[in-house]
Every structure is written in C-alpha cells, then in structure tokens.
Amino acid sequence: MPTRSLSRALAALAGVVLALGLTGCDLAGKDAPGGAQPTPGTDAEVRVPAYFVGHTPRGPRLYLEQHDAGGSDRLTAAAEALLAGRPRDPDYRSLLPRGSLAGTGRVAAHRTGDRVTFSVSVASHRWTRRPHGLSREEARLAVQELLYTLRAAAGDGSEAARIEFRLDGRAVPFLGVPSGATAAPRVRTLALVNVLEPDDQAVVTGDTISASGLADSFEAHVPWQVLDDRGRRVLNGFTTAQGWGTRLYPWQASVDISSLQPGRYTFLAKTSNPSGREGFEPTEDTKTFRVS
Known part of the structure; x- marks a missing residue:
C-alpha cells in the first residue's frame, strides 16, 4: 500500500526577516520552525508560528503550533493567529484577551546591536491594567506568549528580545506588566x-x-x-x-x-x-x- 507521510519537514531554523524594520538582519530562530516565506506584496498563504499555553508538571508552559495565514507580513500574520485564540490543539489556550491590542498591523520591530525590540499598540487604557481573573503569573506568561510568537515569526532565536507596549505614542504597561519586558529563559517558559x-x-x-x-x-x-x-x-x-x-x-x-x-x-x-x-x-x- 502507498505510504503517506503527514510530516511537513521542520522548516529551516534560520528565518530570513522580511520588511519588518529589521533591514539587513538575518536572525536565526532555534526553537521555532518558520515555514515558507511569502513573496513581498502578495497574499500567499504561509504557515506561521503561534505559541499557546498548556499544562505541564512544572506548571503552565508555552507550546508551539503552526498556523496557515495570508499576507506578506509575518509579524502581522503570526500575531493575528495568536490573538484569534483558536489553537488547533484543544489542550492549549491563549491568555491574551481578545481586543486588547490596537490592530496587529501596527506591530513593528527594530534591531539594535544583538537585541530585537518589538513595538505593539495597546487598544485602550483598560488593557494597561491586569484584568480581573488574570493572575500576575498569567499576565507575565501572556506577554511571553506574544513575545515568543513575534520573535519566532521574525526568525530571531536569541535571548536578547524585548517587547514595548505603546498607547498614543507613549510607553505603557500591558495587563499590568511594564513595557520593555524581555524574553524569559526557554527552560522556564517552554514546554520541554x-x-x-x-x-x-x-x-x-x-x-x-x-x-x-x-x-x-x-x-x-x-x-x-x-x-x-x-x-x-x-x-x-x-x-x-x-x-x-x-x-x-x-x-x-x-x-x-x-x-x-x-x-x-x-x-x-x-x-x-x-x-x-x-x-x-x-x-x-x-x-x-x-x-x-
């Protein structure tokens, strides 16, 4: 009988960053297979990374999924897949409240030396505070969910990544987490x-x-x-x-x-x-x- 493999080969663990404000940079993504790259200016469907939260014996950790999305901006496509809150695996969930960001098309990134910084617009002052029912630990993990997703979409595998949250052009907290949060160590953040x-x-x-x-x-x-x-x-x-x-x-x-x-x-x-x-x-x- 014919053999059918369900495996799409793990995509190259080094991504080529597209027009995301990372001009001239080649950022290697170690823990995040990136999928095919679209042609700039097209709406070709690509597979983008999204990190969701799942249970482990060591507490809640991040699990990676690959999602099909359209558009040439990988940061936008990955953020949209994450914020939609619809993981493929029912064992996963997202801690990011829907509508908390002011449109994923406003995600930006720039690189200074060996650090990549993502800038994301918060939807309103409501989301600068931690909402009822979300613990401090969950709020921190929600920020890591977004940061790890954007870093994977950009193809950056370094620990030197941070995320800034802005509202009306000013740096603000997000879910009570101060702007400028850095990527937490993988061994304490990702499922093993x-x-x-x-x-x-x-x-x-x-x-x-x-x-x-x-x-x-x-x-x-x-x-x-x-x-x-x-x-x-x-x-x-x-x-x-x-x-x-x-x-x-x-x-x-x-x-x-x-x-x-x-x-x-x-x-x-x-x-x-x-x-x-x-x-x-x-x-x-x-x-x-x-x-x-």
Whole structure:
C-alpha cells in the first residue's frame, strides 16, 4: 500500500526577516520552525508560528503550533493567529484577551546591536491594567506568549528580545506588566516536549505516520506512544532529538501503523524521566489522528 507521510519537514531554523524594520538582519530562530516565506506584496498563504499555553508538571508552559495565514507580513500574520485564540490543539489556550491590542498591523520591530525590540499598540487604557481573573503569573506568561510568537515569526532565536507596549505614542504597561519586558529563559517558559506533526485531527490513509517536534529531554531520549480511543497503548517506541540540555532540539519519528484498525488514535511524545530522579514527572504533548 502507498505510504503517506503527514510530516511537513521542520522548516529551516534560520528565518530570513522580511520588511519588518529589521533591514539587513538575518536572525536565526532555534526553537521555532518558520515555514515558507511569502513573496513581498502578495497574499500567499504561509504557515506561521503561534505559541499557546498548556499544562505541564512544572506548571503552565508555552507550546508551539503552526498556523496557515495570508499576507506578506509575518509579524502581522503570526500575531493575528495568536490573538484569534483558536489553537488547533484543544489542550492549549491563549491568555491574551481578545481586543486588547490596537490592530496587529501596527506591530513593528527594530534591531539594535544583538537585541530585537518589538513595538505593539495597546487598544485602550483598560488593557494597561491586569484584568480581573488574570493572575500576575498569567499576565507575565501572556506577554511571553506574544513575545515568543513575534520573535519566532521574525526568525530571531536569541535571548536578547524585548517587547514595548505603546498607547498614543507613549510607553505603557500591558495587563499590568511594564513595557520593555524581555524574553524569559526557554527552560522556564517552554514546554520541554512539543509535537508539531501530525496536525491535531489529521487523517491518515497509508501505513506510516511521520511525527516531528521539539524537545529538551534527558540524553536526548524522546519516548513516544500511540493510544487507542480508550487510552490504551497500542504502539510505542522512542526517537532521539538532535541535542539536549540547553534549549529545545528537533526530533523526528516514523511510526508503522499498518497494524491499526480504522479509528481514532492519539500520538503521545514525552520527555525521558531518568531513574532515581523523584519529583520530575515527564512533560507530554499529544495529537489525535484518524486512520481511515
């Protein structure tokens, strides 16, 4: 039978920045596959990054998704995908309140030395304060959600990124977080494993499914499982990421599903939990798919 791979190869981890005020800069995005680049001035559909919040044993962390969007401005397209608040994976959510920014078309970026700064317009004074029901920790993570998304869209992988919030031309807080916030360290902000492919709710017609993602797992060991619709493990194995210990590294796995009956399944990847290290539960990420 023909084999159908659901994997779109992890896009180059170095992005070419388009006309976003980053003239002459080539910024390498280590943790954010960027997808195809559109031709300036066109509305070609591209795949852009968006970071959403999910639960982990270490608390809420950011998970990366890729979204299809139109337009030639990657910053605008990525911010719109994020602020729409519609992650593909139902396990994720966005902490950014809808309508809190004054139009993603007003996102700007500039680079000074080794730092990239994003400038975003706040919709009104209402959003300079932390809204009821949003904790301080959630407000800070919401800002990181936006900052990580814009940095990935710009192709910048350095830690030296910051975001400024403006209203009527003046620097203002956003959700109670002061303007000028910098990117928090990856190891305290990102989920330690992230499944990028297959897309959630993908339909498989062949004998093989190709999975891929990012991880920072002990000794680069990334275990995976396939679960049936009752949560029972029907397949399992492991793959090896390209590194471990300092950031998230790409991994890929080719899974033979020829033994599976038609139906709904879940692909699960997790971090390795070395023996003897109590209190460190593995981080997991899942994607559902259907075998037809």
